[in-house]
Amino acid sequence: MHVRKLEPPVRARTRVEHREPTDVAHLARTVYASRLMRLPLVGADGADIGHVVDIVLGLGGRPPRVNGFVIAVQRRRVFVGVGRVGEIESAGLRLRRGSVNMREFVLREGERLVSDLMGRRLRDARIVDVGLRPAPEPFTWELATVALGGGRRVPGLRRAPEVLDWSEVGELFVQERPVDRQAAALGGLHPAEMATAIARLPLSRRRVLAEALDDERLADLLEEMSETEQVQLVEGLDHERLARVLDEMEADDAADLLGEFSATLRNQLLGAMDPEEAEPVRRLLSYEPDTAGGLMTPEPIILAPHATVAEALARVRDPDLPVPLAAQVFVCQPPLETPTGRYLGVVGVQRLLREAPSKPVGRCVDEDWDPLDASASDKEVAGALAAYDVVALPVTDASGRLVGAVTIDDVLDHILPAGWRITHAAR
Numbered sequence: 384m385h386v387r388k389l390e391p392p393v394r395a396r397t398r399v400e401h402r403e404p405t406d407v408a409h410l411a412r413t414v415y416a417s418r419l420m421r422l423p424l425v426g427a428d429g430a431d432i433g434h435v436v437d438i439v440l441g442l443g444g445r446p447p448r449v450n451g452f453v454i455a456v457q458r459r460r461v462f463v464g465v466g467r468v469g470e471i472e473s474a475g476l477r478l479r480r481g482s483v484n485m486r487e488f489v490l491r492e493g494e495r496l497v498s499d500l501m502g503r504r505l506r507d508a509r510i511v512d513v514g515l516r517p518a519p520e521p522f523t524w525e526l527a528t529v530a531l532g533g534g535r536r537v538p539g540l541r542r543a544p545e546v547l548d549w550s551e552v553g554e555l556f557v558q559e560r561p562v563d564r565q566a567a568a569l570g571g572l573h574p575a576e577m578a579t580a581i582a583r584l585p586l587s588r589r590r591v592l593a594e595a596l597d598d599e600r601l602a603d604l605l606e607e608m609s610e611t612e613q614v615q616l617v618e619g620l621d622h623e624r625l626a627r628v629l630d631e632m633e634a635d636d637a638a639d640l641l642g643e644f645s646a647t648l649r650n651q652l653l654g655a656m657d658p659e660e661a662e663p664v665r666r667l668l669s670y671e672p673d674t675a676g677g678l679m680t681p682e683p684i685i686l687a688p689h690a691t692v693a694e695a696l697a698r699v700r701d702p703d704l705p706v707p708l709a710a711q712v713f714v715c716q717p718p719l720e721t722p723t724g725r726y727l728g729v730v731g732v733q734r735l736l737r738e739a740p741s742k743p744v745g746r747c748v749d750e751d752w753d754p755l756d757a758s759a760s761d762k763e764v765a766g767a768l769a770a771y772d773v774v775a776l777p778v779t780d781a782s783g784r785l786v787g788a789v790t791i792d793d794v795l796d797h798i799l800p801a802g803w804r805i806t807h808a809a810r
Contacts, residue, residue, distance in 0.1 A: 413514040413527050414471070416497045423475035424454050424463065424483075432456060432483055435476065438497040438515070439490070440526060440556075441597055443567035446549050447556050449515060449524035450597055452476070453488050453496070462488045464631070466522050466599050479522065479703075482659040484630065486623065493595065495556070500529075505552060508532060511544055521702045529555070566595035569604075578607035590619045598624075602631035610643045622648075626655035629664070634681050635793065638667035663721065666786070675764050676757035678797055679778045679787030684712040685719045688727060688745025692738045699732055707774040707790035714744050715785050722784040726754060729777060754779040757786055765794050 416438055424432045433456035441450045451464040461483055469479030490496065503510045514528035529552050532544040549556070569577050569592060581589050581604065593601055593616050605613045605628070617625055617640075629637045629652060641649045641664065649668070653661045663681040670676030684698050699709040711731045716724030728748030738747055754777040755767055767776055768791055775790040 413516050415530070416501075416513045416515065419452075419476075419515075422471075424452070424468075425475055425477050426482065427469075427478050427480055429477075432478070433461070436460065440495050440497060442493050442495060442556050443570065443595070444525065445567065447495075447526045448518065448597075449526070450494060454483065456483060456485065459485060460488045461485055464597075464599055465524055466631070469522060481630070482657055484627070484657045500555065503555075505529075505531060505555070508545065514546070526556070562591055562595050566592050570596055570600045574603040574607045577604050582608075582612070586615060589616055593617065594620065594624075598627045599631045601628050605640065606632060606636045610639055613640050614643050622651060622655055626652050630657045630660045634660070634663040635667060635679065638664045638677075639672075641668060642672060666721075670757060673761045673797075674757065675755045675759040675761075675778045675789050676786065678761060678764060678793045679757075679789045680708065680793060681721050681787040683708050683775070683777075683785075683788035685715055685721070685723060685785065686712050686744050687717055687719060688714050688748075689743050690714075690745075691740060692735050692742050692744060692747065693740035695730065695735050695744050696732075696740075699735070705790070705792070707792055708788065710774050712744060713777055713785055713788065714748055722780060722782075722786045725783050726777060726779050726785040728752065731773075752776065754785075755789060756781075761794070761797055764789050765798070768794060 419435050419438065421434055421436070423434045426432055433454040435452050436455045437453035437460075439450040439453060439462065440447045449465045451462050452468070454461050454463050463478070463483055467478055467481060468476050470477040497513055500510050500513060508531035510529055511532040512530040513526060514530065515524045516527040517523070518525040526549045528546050529549060530544040530546050569580060572580065577600075581592060584592070593604070596604065605616065608616070617628070620628070629640070632640070637660075641652060644652070653665060656664070667677065667679070667681060672678075684695075684704070686695055686698070695712045698704075698712065701709070709732065711729050712735070713729055714727040716727065718724055727745065728750060729752045730744050730747045731749060734747055734749065735744075752771060752773070753767075755764060757778050757780050759767075759778075764776070768774075768789070775788045777785055778787045778789055780786050
């Protein structure tokens with residue numbers, strides 16, 4: 384058994400060592416749970432939200448994955464999924480986007496709190512810490528090590544904790560149900576492959592697996608399915624769980640799914656969603672589905688005219704950004720969230736690469752791209768994309784404000800037959 388030594392677990396208020404804010408997925412070392420406890424959580428805008436009081440592990444993965452964090456916000460304990468956390472700084476954790484849903488945290492079947500592991504006896508010792516490391520996918524963590532201490536002591540000698548690979552204490556993370564194993568195997572696939580695999584199963588089994596998947600992976604799965612298949616899959620979910628899944632979906636996909644429900648159920652689910660996630664979905668639902676407004680993505684890259692080319696290039700490097708949205712930035716007067724201030728124009732990524740990093744993007748605007756009106760038909764949208772030979776076009780309202788962008792994949796999803804993603808993935 385390979386054993387290595389670990390410095391004694393750090394006290395709760397010790398901060399994570401760092402040099403610069405670091406993308407969670409690119410941390411090159413193990414981070415111990417004791418270093419994360421009590422760290423503050425701040426929003427994407429830097430505003431204080433709460434502090435970390437626990438870490439939620441999913442038992443389905445091998446190694447177990449971090450599902451998220453329990454955050455104390457005043458007197459409430461709420462859940463923040465790991466995919467929402469983009470940075471770890473010495474001063475705390477930072478959200479990538481959105482806000483915190485204030486529903487009281489409830490531990491789900493197939494999950495375990497790190498605090499429940501602390502102090503547990505194992506092999507004549509006690510668990511004193513657990514180590515987490517970045518998983519291969521961006522913005523995900525997995526369990527790496529378990530630190531044991533408090534075993535038999537030699538008088539006068541302080542014994543350092545014994546650090547074991549998680550697999551050496553796998554009995555702590557035994558799968559409790561066969562469905563968890565199948566859900567874990569599905570969750571490790573590409574979303575299109577996951578949709579192909581689950582489509583072969585009876586509907587009753589699909590619903591059981593949907594219940595076992597974590598919110599983010601279920602959202603990924605739904606985005607690869609037709610609206611009819613989505614409705615069939617989620618019919619058995621309670622409204623609170625479905626609202627959490629909708630929070631994790633892209634706004635245009637969430638709007639498409641909600642559009643399949645009755646007005647009463649749609650309003651109930653929108654009310655249960657995170658308010659910041661629900662707002663763009665509400666706006667999308669106000670447009671007819673066969674128009675530019677109904678097809679668009681409401682969160683393209685938007686910059687003020689004084690932002691620099693360097694800032695624009697940094698934004699398009701975001702690994703989570705879909706390729707069509709990374710092909711250009713949209714320049715508008717503040718506010719910079721849709722609906723924005725006055726729309727000024729587009730700067731393509733190729734133009735950005737040719738300009739000096741310090742040049743303002745407002746001086747790089749391509750004036751040849753006319754925006755689409757939100758009421759433009761799907762045929763007009765397809766024609767404009769073909770005519771301009773681009774992968775995305777701006778969509779504006781009657782006041783000249785940017786309300787979103789229509790991408791080539793939005794149009795393809797709309798015009799291709801239902802289930803085309805699954806058919807393609809099966810080849």
